[in-house]
Amino acid sequence: MVTGGFRFAKAFMAFAFLAPGLLSCTVKEDRTECPVYVTVLTDHFMQKGMNEGTVSFAADRLIKRETISFLTYIRDGYEQACPRNYARAAVLSGVENSVVDDEKLTVRPGCQAGRVWAFGTCFSTDRDAYVVDAVPHKQYCLIRFLFDGNPTAPEGYPWRFRMVAECSGMDIYSLEPIPGRYCPAIGPNDVGEWIGVLPRQRSNNMLLEVFLPDEGSESEGRTEYVIDLGKAFEKQGYDWTAEDLKDIEVLVGFVNAELCLTVQDWEGEDDYENIEI
Numbered sequence: 009m010v011t012g013g014f015r016f017a018k019a020f021m022a023f024a025f026l027a028p029g030l031l032s033c034t035v036k037e038d039r040t041e042c043p044v045y046v047t048v049l050t051d052h053f054m055q056k057g058m059n060e061g062t063v064s065f066a067a068d069r070l071i072k073r074e075t076i077s078f079l080t081y082i083r084d085g086y087e088q089a090c091p092r093n094y095a096r097a098a099v100l101s102g103v104e105n106s107v108v109d110d111e112k113l114t115v116r117p118g119c120q121a122g123r124v125w126a127f128g129t130c131f132s133t134d135r136d137a138y139v140v141d142a143v144p145h146k147q148y149c150l151i152r153f154l155f156d157g158n159p160t161a162p163e164g165y166p167w168r169f170r171m172v173a174e175c176s177g178m179d180i181y182s183l184e185p186i187p188g189r190y191c192p193a194i195g196p197n198d199v200g201e202w203i204g205v206l207p208r209q210r211s212n213n214m215l216l217e218v219f220l221p222d223e224g225s226e227s228e229g230r231t232e233y234v235i236d237l238g239k240a241f242e243k244q245g246y247d248w249t250a251e252d253l254k255d256i257e258v259l260v261g262f263v264n265a266e267l268c269l270t271v272q273d274w275e276g277e278d279d280y281e282n283i284e285i
Contacts, residue, residue: 043089044133048097048140050086054078056125056144061101062108064180067091070110085139096181098128099142106177112186114177118227120192121176121207123148128181146252147178153194153202154259160200161260168226169194169202170217171237175209185210185248193227209248212238240271 046065053061059078065071065088072088090097100108105119115121125144153169155161176188185208194204206214216237221229246254258271 042092042136044092044095044135044138045087046090046095046097046138046140047085047087048099048142049083050076050078050081050099050142051083052141052143053099053101053125054082058101058125058144061099062103063088064098064100064108065090066096066111066181067094071095073108092133094130094132096128096130097140097142098126098180099144100124100126100180101144102148108180111179111181112177113180114186114188115190115192115207117189118192120194121148121190121205123150123205124178124207126178126180126183128179128183130181145183147183147208149206149208149246149253150255151204151206152255152257153204154257155202156261157259159202161196161202166220167218167232168221168229169204170219170227170231171204171206172215172217173206173209174211174213175207178208183208195221195226208253211248212242212246214238214241237271244271 048063050061050063060076061078062073062075063086064073067090071090076086088097100113102122102124103113104122105116106122106124107114107116113124113126124147126147127142127144129140131138131140151171152159155165170191170193173190174187175185176190177186178184179186187210190207192204194202196202214237216235217231218233218235219229219231221227241256244256246256256271
């Protein structure tokens with residue numbers, strides 16, 4: 009009996025010694041409070057010809073935002089610790105004349121929007137490391153005004169244009185447009201071309217005002233004509249929900265002292281489908 013009891017005691021002691029090790033192998037460690045290290049690859053922005061931009065990370069609040077040179081992070085990417093349960097990441101380029109604040113990019117009042125390319129995403133993961141391949145998408149419509157087929161207005165052309173739209177920015181993570189009056193003036197640039205930039209809109213609620221500028225001003229003056237620019241976009245079947253927004257050309261001329269415009273697809277081809285306003 010003593011011998012048997014001794015063998016039982018040794019077996020019990022051996023089990024007690026091994027039990028913690030067995031338990032540690034069968035119970036998964038809770039790592040929900042540990043961060044995930046997110047690497048955002050920005051090489052696609054460089055491939056589009058962009059040299060620098062803004063990276064932004066947020067959860068229920070901003071985690072980090074920084075303007076970077078894409079060349080510095082080529083191939084390796086930009087790393088940031090984020091919560092596992094929910095986080096957001098964005099990469100932006102072309103944000104001149106805009107303010108990036110909290111979750112929004114907003115064009116400064118009276119300014120033309122920048123030529124914004126952007127990527128945004130939200131994610132949750134149980135991994136220790138997570139890689140995001142940031143592919144930029146075009147968030148603006150470039151409008152080139154042509155005068156009888158020429159990119160420059162005739163000598164002595166007195167008018168200027170003003171685009172009026174209902175969205176002046178976007179959510180940088182969802183890339184959805186946000187409401188706000190957008191009303192920049194358009195005239196000849198340094199080489200005489202007339203170029204307008206429309207940020208992504210929710211609808212075709214847009215006007216083009218033609219005005220005579222006040223003396224000493226290029227943005228203020230008496231409105232002579234108001235054109236329903238949105239109607240022309242609608243006739244063209246313009247898609248504001250496309251991942252990459254298309255550009256257009258607007259042909260400007262005068263017939264019987266009235267302004268006439270033709271809106272057409274602009275993809276670099278020689279043939280266009282014309283729509284008259």
